[in-house]
Amino acid sequence: MVLETELSPMLLKTREEIFDHPDYIYEIKWDGFRCLAHKGEDYTALVSRNGWLMDANFPEIMAALKQCAHPVVLDGELVVLRGDRGDFSLLQGRSRLRSPEKIQAAARKYPATLLVFDILRLDGRDVTRQPLMTRKKYLADLLTAGSAMINLPWVEGEGRALFEAARRAGHEGVVAKRKTSIYRPGARTGDWLKIKHWREETTIITGYKLQPEFGLLVTRPGKAVSTVRQGIGPEERTAFLTVARDLITDQKAGVAEIQPFLKCRVQFKEWTNDGRLRHPVFLRFVTD
The missing domain is CATH 2.40.50.140 (Nucleic acid-binding proteins)
Incomplete structure (x- = not known):
């Protein structure tokens, strides 16, 4: 396998009003860096939405990625957790570090977590054309608890309740995804919607x-x-x-x-x- 540099994350359309619907799942919208995590037979890479390699700045994510039992490309949000929220200022500060000593110290003091919510490649196979819920099943079997990469929780059908819980917790909002949606790299479709708190x-x-x-x-x-x-x-x-x-x-x-x-x-x-x-x-x- 080689690093697929042409891959880019699927994007979100904005919706003003939250809604409930049995054909959708809902996830918290975290405030971090959108990333694709690549693990091949002989390499690992953490690539930002804009194509920047972030391997050096987040060694704890690279270590967790190397522990993956299968070659994969994962989609997720990179965050630095403070309590039950992401601290964007700390994350941004870590991304700007250049000294290896400071990077290692920051990784210990303010460890990052990759909240994984999708998978594009599994064992060299393209799984983007498979339905979202099938891809979620792959993730459930792939990631284990206690790692710096964890599955992002989701709920079925009840967007309003999650939206209100996200507001009380101080999160950015929620994302609504159609259960049958395929993954369209770089595309912004009505299958994935973001509803933000302001x-x-x-x-x-x-x-x-x-x-x-x-x-x-x-x-x-x-x-x-x-x-x-x-x-x-x-x-x-x-x-x-x-x-x-x-x-x-x-x-x-x-x-x-x-x-x-x-x-x-x-x-x-x-x-x-x-x-x-x-x-x-x-x-x-x-x-x-």
């Missing part, structure tokens, strides 16, 4: 950027300043600048600081460890 908060606007693209600088008491670029239309931008020009206190290098009199409502995934908004989206200006 948080909302009212933030204080402390300034704005004009270059390289327009963005609002926002914060909350006790938090760092974040830049919000998505969701701001031409009309909102024009209306904001009309008011903000009279509130400028300092301006340099394309950034204007303003008096903290204006507020806006934003949607975002979470507060990062350093107090910034992750994936913020502008919703509306707030007057009170």
